[in-house]
Amino acid sequence: MVEVTSTIGIFFFAALLEIGGGYLVWKWLHDHKGKILGLIGGLILFSYGIVMTLQPADFGKVYATYGGIFVVSSIIWGFWIDKKKPDKPEIVGSVIVLIGVAVMFYFPR
Template sequence: MTAFFYIAAALAEIAGCFAFWAWLRLDKSAWWLAPGTVSLALFAYLLTLVDAEHAGRSYAAYGGVYIVAALLWLWAIEGAEPDRWDLIGATVCLGGAAIILFGPRGS
């Protein structure tokens, strides 16, 4: 279930941030801010559903998922194909996220 919440949170965060980007950088209507704000609130809520003992560790692990989601957004929504350095970087970040999330913890 953790992966689902991370993926849903990433989509909500990117969509919310893109709404602000569209308003400020693409000269879209300020009405884009309404769904953007709702999306960002949904993002914050979804991260609270992740089964983790500490918020900071949950957020740190989420970072890797966010990076991959952002590159997918780049490709699917913005039409720019990620290059090999994007893919290598995303792989490294996902590896780091897995270590943070699933690494053994001492008592």
């Protein structure tokens, strides 16, 4: 149970770093904010890559699983930061993705 909790925590922390860093780069380029925002975003994105190495599984399995976590995290980010309430298909799709992630990463072999 400890491994499941720690891997989930790492996945969501990595998603926060990737989405947050990407958001800062987006603000810099898309909204013409300062270059320092882009630099900070780039450093945060770099740290996301380091955090993902903390996962105990193989690269392909980790990144395939992370894809599902990223989908759900992006919808949560959109709700909290962009104030975009997810619609029913987004919620249903997120649940489906999380079920797939759980089967793929945590199902006993």
